[in-house]
Amino acid sequence: MAGWSQHEGLAVSLPVEGVDTDQLIPARFMSAPRSEGYDKFLLHDMRRKGDELDPDFPLNRDGADGASVLVAARNFGGGSSREAAVYALYDAGFRVVIAPSFGDIFSGNAVNNGVLPALVSETDAERLHTALAEPVTLHVDLDNCRIRAGELDVPFTIDPVRRTKLINGWDDIDLTQSHAEDIAKFRERVAAERPWIFLD
Amino acid sequence: MPPLRLLDRLWEAHEVHRRDDGASLLWVDRHLVHEGSHHAFRKIAERGLSVAEPGLTTAVVDHYAPTRDRGDGGASDDIRAMIQRLEVNAKEHGIRCFDLRNPGQGIVHVIGPEQGLTLPGCLIVCGDSHTSTHGAFGALAFGIGATEVAHVLSTQTVWQVKPKAMRIRFEGELAPGVGAKDMALGWIARLGADGARGHAIEYAGAAVRNLSMEGRMTLCNLSIEGGGRFGMVAPDQVTFDYIKGRRYAPEGAELERALADWAELRTDEDAEFDREEVIDAADIAPVVTWGTSPEDALPIFDSIPDPSRLPEGRAAKVASALDYMGLTAGRPLAGTKVDQVFIGSCTNSRIEDLRAAAQVLAGRKAKVPGTVSPGSMIVKAQAEAEGLDRIFTEAGLDWVGAGCSMCVGMNGDLVPPGKRCASTTNRNFRGRQGPGARTHLMSPAMVAAAAVAGELTDVRDMLKERA
Numbered sequence: 006m007a008g009w010s011q012h013e014g015l016a017v018s019l020p021v022e023g024v025d026t027d028q029l030i031p032a033r034f035m036s037a038p039r040s041e042g043y044d045k046f047l048l049h050d051m052r053r054k055g056d057e058l059d060p061d062f063p064l065n066r067d068g069a070d071g072a073s074v075l076v077a078a079r080n081f082g083g084g085s086s087r088e089a090a091v092y093a094l095y096d097a098g099f100r101v102v103i104a105p106s107f108g109d110i111f112s113g114n115a116v117n118n119g120v121l122p123a124l125v126s127e128t129d130a131e132r133l134h135t136a137l138a139e140p141v142t143l144h145v146d147l148d149n150c151r152i153r154a155g156e157l158d159v160p161f162t163i164d165p166v167r168r169t170k171l172i173n174g175w176d177d178i179d180l181t182q183s184h185a186e187d188i189a190k191f192r193e194r195v196a197a198e199r200p201w202i203f204l205d
Numbered sequence: 206m207p208p209l210r211l212l213d214r215l216w217e218a219h220e221v222h223r224r225d226d227g228a229s230l231l232w233v234d235r236h237l238v239h240e241g242s243h244h245a246f247r248k249i250a251e252r253g254l255s256v257a258e259p260g261l262t263t264a265v266v267d268h269y270a271p272t273r274d275r276g277d278g279g280a281s282d283d284i285r286a287m288i289q290r291l292e293v294n295a296k297e298h299g300i301r302c303f304d305l306r307n308p309g310q311g312i313v314h315v316i317g318p319e320q321g322l323t324l325p326g327c328l329i330v331c332g333d334s335h336t337s338t339h340g341a342f343g344a345l346a347f348g349i350g351a352t353e354v355a356h357v358l359s360t361q362t363v364w365q366v367k368p369k370a371m372r373i374r375f376e377g378e379l380a381p382g383v384g385a386k387d388m389a390l391g392w393i394a395r396l397g398a399d400g401a402r403g404h405a406i407e408y409a410g411a412a413v414r415n416l417s418m419e420g421r422m423t424l425c426n427l428s429i430e431g432g433g434r435f436g437m438v439a440p441d442q443v444t445f446d447y448i449k450g451r452r453y454a455p456e457g458a459e460l461e462r463a464l465a466d467w468a469e470l471r472t473d474e475d476a477e478f479d480r481e482e483v484i485d486a487a488d489i490a491p492v493v494t495w496g497t498s499p500e501d502a503l504p505i506f507d508s509i510p511d512p513s514r515l516p517e518g519r520a521a522k523v524a525s526a527l528d529y530m531g532l533t534a535g536r537p538l539a540g541t542k543v544d545q546v547f548i549g550s551c552t553n554s555r556i557e558d559l560r561a562a563a564q565v566l567a568g569r570k571a572k573v574p575g576t577v578s579p580g581s582m583i584v585k586a587q588a589e590a591e592g593l594d595r596i597f598t599e600a601g602l603d604w605v606g607a608g609c610s611m612c613v614g615m616n617g618d619l620v621p622p623g624k625r626c627a628s629t630t631n632r633n634f635r636g637r638q639g640p641g642a643r644t645h646l647m648s649p650a651m652v653a654a655a656a657v658a659g660e661l662t663d664v665r666d667m668l669k670e671r672a
């Protein structure tokens with residue numbers, strides 16, 4: 006995974022509270038292999054009326070093509086641990102999601118795929134939604150934790166551990182392998198102190 | 206020593222390393238995987254990695270498990286392929302597997318405790334958000350995503366930042382007919398679906414102490430629906446009695462040693478929490494949800510919210526939820542007609558849940574069709590030994606095999622579009638039980654009452670008739 010610290014991209018506004026992981030990708034699509042591309046599953050049912058794409062849904066509107074920043078509302082990505090929710094966003098081109106609160110497992114999954122979950126205040130979320138009546142290009146500055154578009158300049162927060170990881174594009178497995186000795190020692194401690202953990 | 210919280214004790218006992226930025230590398234005692242882990246197994250295969258601790262890993266067929274006709278006929282090709290993929294991965298890596306032929310098969314969060322795999326003081330992870338269930342034993346248990354599953358498979362550790370500590374104390378006593386599901390939906394309605402985000406929740410107070418292990422599991426299970434990734438209850442005699450004699454639990458001298466260790470797993474009297482909520486258990490009534498988030502919950506005697514009386518932003522959300530749910534603002538919740546019922550899922554499919562539903566259904570007929578799916582094949586056998594299956598079938602409900610079933614519909618058990626289902630599950634999200642499905646969450650006793658009445662109703666009236 007490549008690290009990044011600056012992102013510029015077209016942003017769309019999805020001012021709907023509680024877009025949960027079941028909306029992001031309905032369960033019935035999750036048996037598909039990733040190689041197929043998960044973009045077609047993103048918000049599959051929400052963006053349709055019956056079997057047809059709803060032309061009024063923000064992601065379906067003219068001008069939303071190629072968007073890479075999603076400005077969302079409270080409790081985005083709440084619900085299940087399905088990383089497929091992030092795969093759907095990623096494969097559809099999204100690299101940043103901005104919201105006043107996120108499901109915690111979703112945030113972790115996002116960062117593990119190089120997608121930034123940027124936390125903003127309710128007021129700033131409102132300002133962004135207002136500015137995005139039409140899709141607009143936003144500049145996301147991960148070094149300084151700011152989101153800018155023309156006159157607009159709002160701060161966001163992200164857990165510092167997650168921020169460092171995004172910037173460096175760290176892969177946890179690689180990092181952890183450098184602690185192999187600590188882990189082996191810890192295993193001995195567990196075997197001595199809580200031997201019942203190991204099953205025959 | 207400063208006073209410690211249960212969270213601090215569990216964290217310390219698993220911390221292999223702490224980085225300067227505050228990230229902790231934690232040792233994992235129990236890793237549970239299900240069919241959804243195919244992404245993670247592929248990730249480790251691509252990197253040529255093996256499973257670090259197959260003995261500490263357990264595979265379970267649940268999400269896609271057919272609940273009817275479990276031979277070849279019960280599943281489509283796609284579903285069969287998902288199940289086989291898990292079995293092949295388990296076999297290849299030497300992981301014990303509760304497959305469809307295993308008499309212990311069931312939902313991952315039901316069988317972990319049932320098999321004695323879930324123990325106090327364990328760190329338990331699973332690629333499933335309801336892993337918080339296992340916290341009922343005084344374990345540090347949380348759901349993880351596929352990248353993390355691959356990490357745990359290959360290293361037996363997981364990176365985490367220690368959450369803030371929150372305590373929810375339920376003081377006093379619950380009224381009859383009210384249980385753990387009502388406690389959980391009650392606090393989530395009060396604090397919101399993101400109310401506990403960033404926090405590990407410890408449940409305490411007399412009403413929690415008085416819960417059985419089943420009740421504590423239901424309470425911890427729903428932590429994630431209030432935004433808390435962790436839920437836990439300090440272990441006590443109720444916990445220890447539940448564990449003794451279970452298949453993978455320690456025994457003899459090792460059990461004695463374990464019990465001494467587990468007795469230390471508590472929060473010190475004078476320990477402080479980042480947040481504390483106190484709820485009077487006596488104020489809790491049977492709860493049902495009316496909307497499309499678990500926070501949309503109200504006591505059964507309340508009315509459906511009226512958007513015209515709400516502030517603008519909230520009004521739009523409520524109106525949209527009512528539109529999806531096909532409900533009329535301002536009408537009483539009780540009396541809302543249902544089309545079907547479902548009793549099952551990792552929230553409410555244990556033997557006590559089935560007993561609570563059967564107590565209401567005994568000698569009565571259901572006005573609407575429904576399905577009862579026990580949480581495991583062991584729960585199924587026990588329910589049959591107690592004659593509960595006959596109560597359900599004589600009432601007119603289907604008695605089927607164990608699995609996630611209509612909680613998520615991956616196995617094909619779906620609520621048809623536009624149909625209304627009274628359900629013991631954990632998520633009333635749009636489309637969760639099938640595209641267009643309308644889900645009302647409530648306790649097993651309340652679902653049983655809805656089945657008998659054909660509409661949402663206060664189970665306490667039915668229980669009174671019995672008394």
Ligand code: SF4
Nearest residue numbers: 335550551609612613
């Ligand atoms: S029963 Fe439902 S919530 Fe529980 S593990 Fe299965 S799908 Fe997830």
